[in-house]
Amino acid sequence: MAEVxxxxxxxxxxxxxxxVVRPTGFRLRSHAxxxxxxxxxxxxxxxxxxxxxxxALTRITVPQVDGELRPAARWRxxxxxxxxxxxxxxxRPADFAFGYPxxxxxxxxxxxxxxxxxxxxxxxxxxxxxxxxxxxxxDGVRVGERQVPLPAVDPETHPVLGPRLELPGGRLQPLHTVxxxxxxxxxxxxxxxxxxxQLVVTPEALRLPMADKPLSxxxxxxxxxxxxxxxxxxxxxxxxxxxxxxxxxxxxxxFCYLFGNPDxxxxxxGKKVIAGDEMDTRLRYFDPEGHRTLFKSQWxxxxxxxxxxxxxxxxxxxxxxxxxxxxITNGSPLLxxxxxxxxxVRPVTLVISTNTxxxxxxxxxxxxxxxxxxxxxxxxxxxxxxxxxFGLSFVATPEFPVERLAEALDKIEPLRPAMVRVNLPGFTxxxxxxxxxxxxxxxxxxxxxxxxxxxxxxxxxxxxxxxFEANTLFEDPHEPRIAGTxxxxxxxxxxxxxxxxxxxxxxxxxxxxxxxQSLVMTLRRPSRIVVRRGGERRTLTLDPDGPVExxxxxxxxxxxxxxxGLVVAPSLSLGDAKAIxxxxxxxxxxxxxxxTSPLMEMQARTFIERWLPERAKSLHYTVVTNEYLGGNIQxxxxxxxxxxxxxIRRDIDHTGSRPDLVLLPGTxxxxxxxxxxxxxxxxxxxxxxxxxxLLDVTTQFLF
Ligand code: SF4
Numbered sequence: 034m035a036e037v038x039x040x041x042x043x044x045x046x047x048x049x050x051x052x053v054v055r056p057t058g059f060r061l062r063s064h065a066x067x068x069x070x071x072x073x074x075x076x077x078x079x080x081x082x083x084x085x086x087x088x089a090l091t092r093i094t095v096p097q098v099d100g101e102l103r104p105a106a107r108w109r110x111x112x113x114x115x116x117x118x119x120x121x122x123x124x125r126p127a128d129f130a131f132g133y134p135x136x137x138x139x140x141x142x143x144x145x146x147x148x149x150x151x152x153x154x155x156x157x158x159x160x161x162x163x164x165x166x167x168x169x170x171x172d173g174v175r176v177g178e179r180q181v182p183l184p185a186v187d188p189e190t191h192p193v194l195g196p197r198l199e200l201p202g203g204r205l206q207p208l209h210t211v212x213x214x215x216x217x218x219x220x221x222x223x224x225x226x227x228x229x230x231q232l233v234v235t236p237e238a239l240r241l242p243m244a245d246k247p248l249s250x251x252x253x254x255x256x257x258x259x260x261x262x263x264x265x266x267x268x269x270x271x272x273x274x275x276x277x278x279x280x281x282x283x284x285x286x287x288f289c290y291l292f293g294n295p296d297x298x299x300x301x302x303g304k305k306v307i308a309g310d311e312m313d314t315r316l317r318y319f320d321p322e323g324h325r326t327l328f329k330s331q332w333x334x335x336x337x338x339x340x341x342x343x344x345x346x347x348x349x350x351x352x353x354x355x356x357x358x359x360x361i362t363n364g365s366p367l368l369x370x371x372x373x374x375x376x377x378v379r380p381v382t383l384v385i386s387t388n389t390x391x392x393x394x395x396x397x398x399x400x401x402x403x404x405x406x407x408x409x410x411x412x413x414x415x416x417x418x419x420x421x422x423f424g425l426s427f428v429a430t431p432e433f434p435v436e437r438l439a440e441a442l443d444k445i446e447p448l449r450p451a452m453v454r455v456n457l458p459g460f461t462x463x464x465x466x467x468x469x470x471x472x473x474x475x476x477x478x479x480x481x482x483x484x485x486x487x488x489x490x491x492x493x494x495x496x497x498x499x500x501f502e503a504n505t506l507f508e509d510p511h512e513p514r515i516a517g518t519x520x521x522x523x524x525x526x527x528x529x530x531x532x533x534x535x536x537x538x539x540x541x542x543x544x545x546x547x548x549x550q551s552l553v554m555t556l557r558r559p560s561r562i563v564v565r566r567g568g569e570r571r572t573l574t575l576d577p578d579g580p581v582e583x584x585x586x587x588x589x590x591x592x593x594x595x596x597x598g599l600v601v602a603p604s605l606s607l608g609d610a611k612a613i614x615x616x617x618x619x620x621x622x623x624x625x626x627x628x629t630s631p632l633m634e635m636q637a638r639t640f641i642e643r644w645l646p647e648r649a650k651s652l653h654y655t656v657v658t659n660e661y662l663g664g665n666i667q668x669x670x671x672x673x674x675x676x677x678x679x680x681i682r683r684d685i686d687h688t689g690s691r692p693d694l695v696l697l698p699g700t701x702x703x704x705x706x707x708x709x710x711x712x713x714x715x716x717x718x719x720x721x722x723x724x725x726x727l728l729d730v731t732t733q734f735l736f
Contacts, residue, residue, distance in 0.1 A: 034059065034160060034217065035071055036089045037152065037224070041174075043075035044082060045149045047162075048173035048180070056162035056169050061217065062713050064699065064706040065727065070163055082145040084116035086152065086228050090255075091118040093262065094221060097132065097205075097254035098234045108232040108250075115235075124259050129314040131263075131330075132205045132256040133222050134195050138230035139184060146176040148227065154184040155223035158192075158713065159216045170719065186719040189675040191297045191710050192223065199304045205254050210330035212299035212711030213703055215265075218257075218328070219711070225255055260318065263328045269321035271350040271358060273329065275337065277307045277315060278346060282335035284363055285400040286388075288430050291333050293464030295661060299711030300331045306340040316346070321354050338366035344374050351378045359591035361386065361426070364409030365401060372412065376419050382591050383416065383423040384454070385409070389433050390441045398432050417448040422584040424452040424591070431475065435482040442490050451519050451584040452593070452600065453494045455483050457501060462663025472665045480505050487531035493517025494531075495593075498668065499602030500632050510636045511545040511604045511643075515564075519590065521582035522598020524553075527575040529599065530566060537563040545640075547606030553596035554588060575599075605636055609730040610644035613696055616726040617648065622694030626653045626684070628677055629698070630669040653692065655684045661710065670701040674712040678720060692723055699727040 038059055046053050058070040076085070087108070090096075096103055096118070105119040123130075141151035153174060162169045173182050194208040211218040229252035236250065257263055267273060280303030282289075294300075318327040337360045340346075347358065357380040364385040375381045389395050392406045401409075416423050425445065427438055442453065457476045460466060480502050487494050495516050496502045503510040513535040518525040535543045538552045539560050559576040577597055585598050593600075617625045629637040634656050642649045657680040659666040661673040677697065685691055697714060706713050706727075718725040 034156065034220075035073065036076060036092070037086065037156065038073045038160075038162075039076035040082075040085045040089065041149045041153060042073055043077070044085075044145060044176065046175040047153075047169075047171045048175060049170055050172065051180075053175075054164060054169050054171060056164055056171070058163050058165075059160045060163065061160055062158075062706055062715060064702055064704050065729075066161070066706075066715075070166070073162075080116065081114055082148050083110055083114060083228065083231055086148070086224070087116055087118055087232075090221070090225060090228060091120050093258050094225070094255040095120045095123075095258055096225070096252050097256065098250060098252055099248045100253055102256060103234065106234045108234050110232045116232075120258060125261065127314075128260045128317075129308065129311040130204065130256045131260070131311075132254055133208055133211075133218060134200065134205050134254045135222055135225045135229050135252055136195050136208065137193050138226040139192075139223070141227060141230075142181045144176065144179060146174050146179040146181040148231070149176065150174040150181040150183050151227045152224055155220050155227065157183070158223075159220040161715070186716050188673075188678040188712060188716045188720050191675075191712065192219075194219065194222075194297065197296055197298065197300075198302045206330065207301040209297070209299055209711075210301040210332060211328065212331075213707035213709070214299075214329040214331050214705060215263075216705060216707065216711065216713070221255070225252060228252070260314065260327060264318055264320075264325045265328050266324055267326040267329075269319065269324055269326055269354070270356055271354045273326060274312075274315055274319050274350055275346055275358065275360075276334060277312060277330075277332070278340040278343060279334045279337045280307055280332050281305060281339065282363070283339045283365060284336075284405065286363075286386075287398050287400070287432075287466050288428055288458055288460075290459070291335070292466070293461045293664075295461075295463070295710075297710055299707065299709060300333055303332050303335075306342070309342060312342055312346060316349050319350075319353065336363060336366065338362050338371055343371070347374060347378045355380075357382055357586075357589070357591075360384070361591075363399065363401075364412055365405035366408070367412035367416070368408055369415065372415050372419060372421070375421055379421065380586065381421055382451075382586065383421065384426050384591060385413065385423055386426040386428075387413075387441060387445070388427055389437050390444055391437060394432065394437075398430075413445060413448050413450075420583045422451050422586055422590070424454065425450050427453065427455045428458055429455055429475070429479040429483065430458045435479065435486065438483070439486060439489070442486070442492065446490055446492055449520055449584050450492050451586075451590050452517075452595075453490075453492050454497055455479070455494065456497045459666055460664040461666060464664060476501060477505055487517060491517075491520055491525070493519060493595075493600035495600060495602065498632060500636060503602065503604070504632070504635050510639055511547075513543045513546050513549050513601075515549070516600045516602060518600060519585050519595055519598035522585035522595075523575055523577055523579045523581060524596075524598035524600075525585075526579050527562070527573045529564070529573060533564040533566050535562060535564050536570070537561075544643075545606060546601045546604040547608075549599070549601050550594065550596060550603065551606070553599055554594075556597065605640045605730065607644055609728070610640060612728050612730065613641070614645055614648060616696055616728065617694065620694050620724055620726070622692075622724075623651070624653065624690060624692050625651065625694040625696055626655050626681070626692035627696045628655050628657055628669065628680070630657055630659075630672065631667040633669065653684070653688070653690075655680050668701075669698055671709055672701060673708045673710045674714060674716050675710070677717055681717075681721065695721070695723055695725040697725055697727050698730045700730060702727070
């Protein structure tokens with residue numbers, strides 16, 4: 034990247050609104066714009082604009098021509114220029130070769146200015162240019178007298194990356210695997226596409242006289258040259274490696290969340306399990322002590338426990354990490370030998386998608402063989418015998434009515450599940466499952482029925498998304514009401530009951546669920562907690578050091594936070610309000626607009642009115658609908674930058690006003706600041722030319 038930018042600034046002049054600017058450095062775009070800045074140093078004149086680009090690209094990648102890797106070749110361009118490349122041998126031949134296709138080239142203007150404008154257009158998706166520390170929104174390139182604008186940023190369309198499905202032959206991976214997680218590889222591919230459009234490899238360099246079809250000499254893909262250069266900082270939880278085991282599933286549920294997704298989602302679809310050498314390479318670069326690992330590829334998460342490499346991978350990870358393994362499984366792979374393995378590599382927690390204990394019904398809806406269903410329904414007893422903690426997952430589709438859920442809980446509760454989660458069904462517009470029911474009505478009815486079940490069971494039941502329950506059943510969407518307690522936990526011993534509304538914790542008055550979550554987590558000695566139960570007020574004592582038993586293991590059940598076993602859905606917090614106030618004050622904005630979703634709008638409005646009553650008068654709410662996914666998806670975490678842009682445009686048209694600050698909750702963006710289609714949130718600012726501030730609001734609305 035540094036070399037290419039150095040070549041461009043030495044050959045061309047960059048402009049902002051026609052004004053010449055000189056970037057001194059660049060940094061990779063990230064979630065919060067906090068990456069280090071690297072200097073841009075002008076490169077000595079190269080043997081030509083195109084040769085300069087080819088040399089820079091072949092320093093870090095090995096090109097593929099007509100489907101074959103070509104470490105060395107000569108090339109010729111339409112304007113008669115010629116050049117070559119020669120990549121040294123792979124420094125670590127045992128490594129898996131991560132290869133990617135070259136996508137279609139973008140449109141570009143002629144000459145070096147056109148070439149540089151096109152290259153900068155793709156690089157600026159991955160990096161930001163700076164002068165000192167100030168961002169430079171470069172929008173044009175000049176070479177001699179010729180000025181070419183950079184391609185305009187359009188958040189509502191996505192670059193064409195080729196197929197999302199695993200590519201035939203298996204050696205090139207879809208660019209969708211890295212679109213949201215390692216966008217520099219996409220920038221490389223698109224950079225190659227611009228270069229590939231300009232040249233063909235000369236026939237003498239191909240040296241394939243026996244080839245049975247004429248070779249075009251066209252570049253078709255590339256392979257990363259030295260994987261050591263692609264290690265990144267990481268938390269190094271073992272899940273970062275074992276998630277690659279979940280590339281395929283052994284059943285096909287009618288309601289599977291992976292069906293009906295758009296073709297440009299930044300998550301690839303696998304056809305088969307990960308190759309052994311790819312997994313071994315990832316394991317080799319996984320370094321929990323140094324907090325480094327190989328760049329992340331993103332594949333659809335299916336079933337973790339069916340890959341035959343499971344024993345090797347789990348044992349290898351346990352040798353380097355003592356952190357908990359957490360798997361969501363449909364239960365059918367949990368044969369005795371797999372349970373033996375999980376016992377061996379504990380700590381392990383499972384969430385099992387049981388859905389129903391009616392075997393024929395489960396078989397039909399999950400497209401399962403009889404033996405698979407038997408395993409899924411009998412494994413729970415064995416897990417309980419081995420004291421391997423597990424939660425249960427159900428989905429509230431019409432096939433699985435609440436009476437069936439109660440039937441299942443009657444039977445399973447003696448096995449001591451840690452929790453039960455019930456997912457309200459969510460479908461994108463293209464989901465193949467036909468919806469013979471009114472979704473809004475079904476959500477409301479299911480929520481009431483499931484919430485009513487809590488009184489009958491000691492297993493905590495959470496409804497996902499929890500915000501829907503809070504909007505529908507609570508007087509106040511922030512109401513500090515608890516959903517239940519994990520059996521065997523300090524919270525269960527304290528005597529909390531589902532529906533208790535917490536009023537005080539120690540000396541603190543409580544008015545939101547977020548306060549419960551954060552305060553209970555900090556308790557270090559027996560503490561008095563006042564709750565309202567029905568019309569009465571009771572004082573309970575939570576002893577953090579009290580005796581605990583299976584299935585309680587601590588503050589977490591996999592990804593769910595349950596402080597001392599207290600199960601409370603998240604809510605927005607006072608800290609979130611302070612972050613909004615700080616952002617508005619720092620920018621001096623007069624017309625701040627806050628983005629929210631249909632599901633969270635009520636919570637957002639009430640929390641601003643409660644904690645920022647003055648700000649409530651000037652704040653405009655833009656409610657974003659999930660048009661990219663469609664169907665009944667209604668959460669900001671799954672909205673794309675295109676959805677956000679559309680919603681703001683619509684409000685500008687509707688109100689006749691423009692924001693001078695956009696406040697954007699950051700939970701829908703990954704570590705790289707990318708949405709589910711791989712688009713960086715900063716493109717909203719680039720397209721609207723309005724300051725956008727990413728809010729680190731309460732994360733993990735996991736239930
Ligand atoms: S078990 Fe999960 S991944 Fe597999 S088909 Fe069912 S919902 Fe999809």
